[in-house]
Amino acid sequence: MNPEFWQSRWGEGRIGFHKSEVNPLLLKYFTALQLKKGSRVLVPLSGKSIDMAWLAQQGYEVVGIELVESAVQAFFAEQNISPTIHQHADNPAVKYYQGQLAEQTITLWVSDIFALTAEDIGNVDAVYDRAALIALLEDMRLRYSEQIRKMSGHAPQLLITLNYDQSKKDGPPFSVNSDQVQQYYGNHYQITELENEASTLNTNAALSVTEHVWLLNAANDSSELS
Template identity: 40%
Template sequence: MDTEFWHSRWAENRIGFHLDDTNPKLIKHWPQLNAGRDDVILVPMCGKSVDLTWLATKHDKVVGIELSEIAVRAYFSEHFYTPLVMPLGNGQSLYEFDELSIYTGDFFQTRIDPVDAVYDRAALVAMPAEMRQAYADKLLSLVKPGGRILLITLDYPQPEMDGPPFSVTADELQSLFPGCELTLLERDEADETHPRRQRGLSRFAEEAWLITV
């Protein structure tokens, strides 16, 4: 992952990946994780996602990790929250407000206590192929045994479009998360009116996966 690429995207406000509304797949499939109010939830590479706010209504502790401090500041500003900010050294800071704790800095260098559940909409698909195993290994190291991951992926012919976001196939997921139970919750196949299809993709699908560690 090219950190400068993502820093520049946020600095220039080129954030087409950001959704202004809560992801419908999060609302639809989160109950299948059976996460309790006391469970700690991790959102890797969270940006300024409003999904954080939705999760904070369901759980007492939601932890985000985000490379761009611009994104984290924007999240709190846009929600009129005033967080407590604690410098952690090595270019990292911790922003805290009620149920939310967001760490700024490199995901691979961030240390947190193990969590009960994970919501990943835009992290794995942002990773080039050569970094996905390292990402999956790091993610699994942060999840308690028996923990659950709600993972949103994309499936399209990679040669037809440059990422990110990248295509991640079901076969690749099996190799990235060995020993885990993977369940396909939904496959949403786009028709010809979808913006990605109109850009020339022969097919494009969004998938929701439940991964049990």
């Protein structure tokens, strides 16, 4: 992770990745995770996404991980939540904010995602990745996918990616094609494509992009679940 890059983006308000409405693909496909009410959903590189508020309002607990503290503070302020702040027991550079929305607990860690463990974040029943994998450089993605797998205990994932001609635009968000999704997750998950839809990215010139929605379920072969 590059803390300076993301601190700069948030500090300068260059957060075009933040959406003011709940992601329609989350609304459409969240039930594919088949979660019981009260289940706990991990949102990596969460920013101040209002998708987290929606999840809480549907009856799910949320744990997010975000590198930039001001984004975490903004989420709670915009949701009119007064959080409590806790320091990590062993790492004073890491903290988490915790509050309640619709009687559900939302816990947002301020940390590099690679600095946390499954023991830190607690039980995870599912992962919602709208903007994390595609925010990372290619040489970080396999490590990231392994980190999420270990942190979540192979929990099912709803993953959203973009595919476009990377030579025509610098990321983030970065293009991730289906072969790369297979490379990052195929050894440990059954991968199902739920949807792909063509659209455009707002750049200096309209750029054709396909948005993909993937459902990742732990592979049946127990030898792969290590």
